[in-house]
Amino acid sequence: MPDTAERPATSSGPGRVLVAVYAIFAIAATSRAAVQIATRFDEAPVPYLLSAFAAVVYVLATVALARSGVTWWRVALAACSVEMAGVLVVGTLSVLDPAAFPDAAVWSNYGMGYLFIPLVLPVIGLLWLRRSAPTRTRR
Numbered sequence: 707m708p709d710t711a712e713r714p715a716t717s718s719g720p721g722r723v724l725v726a727v728y729a730i731f732a733i734a735a736t737s738r739a740a741v742q743i744a745t746r747f748d749e750a751p752v753p754y755l756l757s758a759f760a761a762v763v764y765v766l767a768t769v770a771l772a773r774s775g776v777t778w779w780r781v782a783l784a785a786c787s788v789e790m791a792g793v794l795v796v797g798t799l800s801v802l803d804p805a806a807f808p809d810a811a812v813w814s815n816y817g818m819g820y821l822f823i824p825l826v827l828p829v830i831g832l833l834w835l836r837r838s839a840p841t842r843t844r845r
Contacts, residue, residue, distance in 0.1 A: 721771065724834055727827065728768040734820070735761035735812045742809070753811035756796055760812040760824075763789050767831065776840045783835050790828035793817060797825065 739758035747754055763785055770782035797816035800807040810819050817824030 721834055721838065724831060725768060725771045727823075728764055728771060728831070731812075731820075731824070731827065732761065732764035732768045735764050738812065746809070750807070750809040753807050753809050753814060756792075756811040756813060760789075760792065763792065771831070771834075779835065779838070779840055782831070786828045786831035786835060789824075790832065793824050793828065 735757060739754060739761045742750075742754040742757060767782060767785035767789060770778045770785055793813045793816060796811060796813035800811070800814035801816075807814050812820065813824055816822055
């Protein structure tokens with residue numbers, strides 16, 4: 707399928723709010739990870755590296771949701787899917803083994819430190835991507 711298939715832009719209408727929220731989380735996760743890694747990395751390297759990974763996912767999702775084209779739609783789908791899996795896996799591990807998380811990561815406890823928005827955000831992102839999915843061209 708060519709990259710120019712017709713579809714609603716992921717960054718139009720309610721998608722603009724979604725891009726803005728992702729941008730806020732990209733900045734928050736990047737800042738948190740940078741401070742944690744720079745000042746206390748030896749205290750809890752796993753949570754801090756997970757925060758850095760979350761930051762990369764949020765940045766990628768923000769850029770992909772803001773861009774148009776099938777390729778960017780696919781990148782956004784992958785980013786939101788990885789985010790959803792990350793929140794569920796890290797959230798579950800942090801609840802089952804709190805000792806492994808001596809300090810919070812963005813996704814620990816299902817994003818409780820961020821009012822559970824990290825748990826809800828990928829669901830909204832995936833629903834929006836479904837709504838703005840590229841149209842299939844028939845031959």
